[in-house]
Amino acid sequence: MEKISVEERPNWRQKVESEGFAFHTIDGERYWDERGYYLFTEKQITRDIEAPTLELHAMCMDLVDRVVGSEELLTRLAIPPAFFDLVNTSWVEGHPHLYGRFDLIYDGKGPAKAIELNGDTPTSALEAASVQLLWLEDQIQRGVLPARATQFNTIAEDMVRAFAAFPKGGPFYFSTISGSVEDRGTTDFMRKMAAHAGIDVRHIDIEDIGLTSGGRFVDLEGRWIERLFKLHAWEHIFHEEFGVAVPGCDTQFVEPAWKSILSNKGMLALLWEYNKGHPNLLPAYVDPDPHKPLPNGWVRKPYFSREGANIELRTPDGERVVEDGPYTDAPYILQEFSPLPKFGDNFTIIGSWVIGDVSSGxxxxxxxxxxxxxxxxxxxHVVLD
Structure with missing residues (x-):
């Protein structure tokens, strides 16, 4: 695994914006950065990324099966009792799921270590599935990369296949909170993948979803929302006014309610408890007293943190790094510190995607x-031997 410097395409902004990637720059700083790429061998991908991702996914499915019928475990994951039956039923009835993303520490040498899983509302699907693949095709066409260069990236086609496997039904609505350019770009991409699978797709802002007196969710024209992809986390829904109506409604949610088990960091402690010593896991435990000073060599994370917020870490030699944020109203875990590989001045993490049950890129x-x-x-990234 190497980081290779490369010249950016002269018209890269127009290229990525044509794919719906309007959030390539955030607060004047680059979010998409093609001045370099990460180089992998085929063996590193298949042995060290793809195979462990499938194994981690299987462990997570086993974990869901253990948790759904246990009030004690559901409570440990801070799922409200009013939604226990919803979570259990969604698993027992086999409500279909679409995607998830493991965040892996990997330096090209030792085994990849999973530090998180976003199993409910992962973002960066557009840039992973489409934007970087088009970059690769352009660089091959321009002669910057050889024709044999590839990527570990079947995310888009696997997503189309996953949508095609969903039970047939009426229009499929895709929703996000209004005003977020990133979230809208993500859901627009996924809506396009569903359309490729032959599904009638529509967008609705979450704020525009209505509820009838009979407990049915409807759009602005009063039409039944039979199927809803929601880029809105279950832990929020559980505590919102309209969330009370979810257990009794007739809308199919994607992701399904059982994904609430895999969308909070408490599951990392359970994964370790049931798979102690696994080479792709780090020791993790529920933090009994998150107000105590963090010991050296550990990371403290809230159950429902997003994008690094409210995370504190101490390296083995005592260096402390902390991010502020709003996620302070739930339990915390302690996870053993593992250093991110550093390339130049940059710390690097790999997001490994699972679409349906397939390791996809x-x-x-x-x-x-x-x-x-x-x-x-x-x-x-590029895969090239």
């Missing part, structure tokens, strides 16, 4: 600190 983020945030840069 990777996206790479880098930052000048050891905590990956929403502003951390996204770089393309």
């Amino acid at each position: 990777i996206g790479i983020r880098e930052d000048d600190t050891m905590i990956t945030k929403d502003t951390s840069r996204f770089l393309p």
Whole structure:
């Protein structure tokens, strides 16, 4: 695994914007950064990324099966009791799921270590599936990369296949909170993939979803929302006014309610408890007292943190890095510190995608600190022997 410097395409902004990637720059700083790429061998991808991702996914499915029927475990994951039956039923009835993303620490040598899973509302799908692949095609066409260069990236086609496998039904609505350029870009991309699968697709802002007196969710014209992809986390829905109506409604949600088990960091403690010593996991435990000073060699994370917010880490030699944020109203875990590989001045993390039940590709983020945030840069990758 290497980082290779390369000249950016002279018209890269127009190129990426034509793909709906309007958030390539955040607060005047690059989010998409094609001045370099990460180089992998085929063996590194198949042995060290793809195979562990499938194994981690299988462990997560086993974990869901253990948790859904246990009030004690659901409580440990801070899922409200009013939604226990919803979570259990969605699993027992086999409500279909679409995607998830493991965040892996990998330096090209030792085994990849999973530090997180976003199993409910992962973003960066557009840039991972489409933008970096078009970059690769352009660079091959321009002669910058050889024709045999590839990527570990079947995310788009696997997503189309996953949508095509969903039970047949009426229009499929895609929703996000209004005003977020990033979230809208993500859902527009996914809506396009569903359309390629022959599905009637529509957009609706979450704020525009209505609820009838009979408990049915409807759009602005009063039409039944039979199927809804929501880029809105279950832990929020559980505590919102309209969330009370979800257990009794007749809308199919994607992701399904059982994904709430895999969308909070408490599951990392359970994964370790049931798979202690696994080479792709780090020791993790529920933090009994998150107000105590963090010991050296550990990371403290809230259950529902997003994009690095409210994370604190101490290296084995005592260096402390902390990110502020709003996620302070839930339990925390302690996870053993594992250093992110550093390339030049940049700390790097790999997002490994699972679409349906298939390991489908990777996206790479880098930052000048050891905590990956929403502003951390996204770089393309190349697989080449």
